[in-house]
Amino acid sequence: xxxxxxxxxxxxxxxxxxxxxxxxxxxxxxxxxxxxxxxxxxxxxxxxxxxxxxxxxxxxxxxxxxxxxxxxxxxxxxxxxxxxxxxxxxxxxxxxxxxxxxxxxxxxxxxxxxxxxxxxxxxxxxxxxxxxxxxxxxxxxxxxxxxxxxxxx
Amino acid sequence: xxxxxxxxxxxxxxxxxxxxxxxxxxxxxxxxxxxxxxxxxxxxxxxxxxxxxxxxxxxxxxxxxxxxxxxxxxxxxxxxxxxxxxxxxxxxxxxxxxxxxxxxxxxxxxxxxxxxxxxxxxxxxxxxxxxxxxxxxxxxxxxxxxxxxxxxxxxxxxxxxxxxxxxxxxxxxxxxxxxxxxxxxxxxxxxxxxxxxxxxxxxxxxxxxxxxxxxxxxxxxxxxxxxxxxxxxxxxxxxxxxxxxxx
Numbered sequence: 001x002x003x004x005x006x007x008x009x010x011x012x013x014x015x016x017x018x019x020x021x022x023x024x025x026x027x028x029x030x031x032x033x034x035x036x037x038x039x040x041x042x043x044x045x046x047x048x049x050x051x052x053x054x055x056x057x058x059x060x061x062x063x064x065x066x067x068x069x070x071x072x073x074x075x076x077x078x079x080x081x082x083x084x085x086x087x088x089x090x091x092x093x094x095x096x097x098x099x100x101x102x103x104x105x106x107x108x109x110x111x112x113x114x115x116x117x118x119x120x121x122x123x124x125x126x127x128x129x130x131x132x133x134x135x136x137x138x139x140x141x142x143x144x145x146x147x148x149x150x151x152x153x
Numbered sequence: 154x155x156x157x158x159x160x161x162x163x164x165x166x167x168x169x170x171x172x173x174x175x176x177x178x179x180x181x182x183x184x185x186x187x188x189x190x191x192x193x194x195x196x197x198x199x200x201x202x203x204x205x206x207x208x209x210x211x212x213x214x215x216x217x218x219x220x221x222x223x224x225x226x227x228x229x230x231x232x233x234x235x236x237x238x239x240x241x242x243x244x245x246x247x248x249x250x251x252x253x254x255x256x257x258x259x260x261x262x263x264x265x266x267x268x269x270x271x272x273x274x275x276x277x278x279x280x281x282x283x284x285x286x287x288x289x290x291x292x293x294x295x296x297x298x299x300x301x302x303x304x305x306x307x308x309x310x311x312x313x314x315x316x317x318x319x320x321x322x323x324x325x326x327x328x329x330x331x332x333x334x335x336x337x338x339x340x341x342x343x344x345x346x347x348x349x350x351x352x353x354x355x356x357x358x359x360x361x362x363x364x365x366x367x368x369x370x371x372x373x374x375x376x377x378x379x380x381x382x383x384x385x386x387x388x389x390x391x392x393x394x395x396x397x398x399x400x
Contacts, residue, residue: 003190004176008392020156020180026223027162028184034218042161042168044154054290056322057382072285077326081390084194084348089287089337091200100197100206109211126156133157137164147217148161148168149210151196152154 011082021127032111037147039105040114040140045088045095045153046078046121055079055121060128062136065117067098076153080123083153095151114145122152155183169216171196171209172226182224185216189229191236192348198233200345205234235345242346244339244354246275255364258307265299268360275338282341288333290326295334298327302364306371321372321380325387328368331361356393365389366399 004012031037046055048063054077055063065074071092076085087094098117104110118136120129140148155178158170162184172178172188173196189209191198197206209229216225248271255261280286291298301324304310310320318326332355339351356362365388372384389399 004174007193008395010391010395015174015176018177020177021159022180023159023182026182026184027159028220028223029162029165029167031167031217034214037214037217039214042157044157050289053318054326056319057387070285075287075289077290079387081387082193082392084192085287085333086336086340086348086351087192087195087200089333090283090340090345092285093203093206094195094197094200097197097206097210100203100210103203104207104210110214120157122154129157130160133160134164137161137166140161140166141164146167147214148158148166149213150154150158150161150168150170152171152173153194153196 008082019125021125031146034110034147035108036111038112038114038143038145039101039110039147039149040143040145041096041098041101041117041149041151042120042136043096043118043151043153044120044122045151046076047074047096047119048077049073050075058124059121060124060132061120062129062132063119065096065119067113067115067117078121078123078153080153088153095153097149097151101149110147114140114143116143155181155186158183158186167217169213171213175226175228178226182226184223185220185225187213187216187227187229190231191233194348195233195236198231199235202235205231236347238347238350239345242344242350244275244344245342246271246338248358248360253360255306255360255367258303261306261360261364262300262303264360265303265364266296269295269299269334272335272338275341276334279337279341282343286333286337288330288337291323291330293327293330295330298330298334299361301327302331302361302368306364306367319379321377321383324368325383328365328388331365335359335361352390352393353396356389356397366397369399 154170161168
């Protein structure tokens, strides 16, 4: 239902007018088959661990989410109220699918699940996140990650 | 998401973005993206549908393996099967917000507590079954969230439990916790109404929604720009502002 025509008129207008960064070149890194890859999730859902400072509008930093963090300890602190939260309330995997990736690793569909995952918060110009995104890339490489699934809200 | 994919890939980390707004992915042109026709907030579609979610993940990750070159934008073919209204749905609990005068602080706080009490057994069952709650951003108990809302509507911002946070921001987290309390209670006993049904019921039938709408009006009339911004953007969803004809 995230077709533009399904959104409220004001949201459609905001989405259509949102300035998006443009890049002159598009990088493209190859790698081994999926069954050999180590997969991490990076989300822009504004996830934090319970007790951490929630994200607020304009934040461009990120939070670290170790894979063994219980689902009960993860909260969503996204600034926007204009998306559904009920699915996340029922099932964290609809946004942060570590259980699904564990099942895929157990079935041999992917190689392994990364030890650490990361959350930014969308609703902010992503150009402000560039330095932090590059820092996260360094941490992912230290964890031997060679596949990242990015999930928005 | 698409810009983050670009930055990660530039650093040598292969990434695939799930896209909820196709137009943005078209503009940014990340290395690889899978557009999904799901509601905002549901990048993997159906909650509690493991096989559906794995199909979405697999389709996305396959772009890492099979995409012929950069700037690939593929469409996921199926809609979320749970994004439909349940016929004649209404929550198992009921109450009427009635015509109480929410401008009277003690009356409002008492009525809010009664509403929270009516919902409590359903919320307890939701938490027992799912072994989690998404309440917790404010750091307050749910009763204290309601008290904070009533206090603020009466014109006083009580001492903030987190002195490093802006008091209006802390109020917003309390409102988020209150909304989560009601919406989670509506999902008790495995109920799976559409988000549209749940939102409509919440905003049409609960006293707390009336109070949040009144708070929005109050913040919009404030001289403080931060309060105005939170009132305008962070309390009532745009779809409800439009549906309810709020100014």
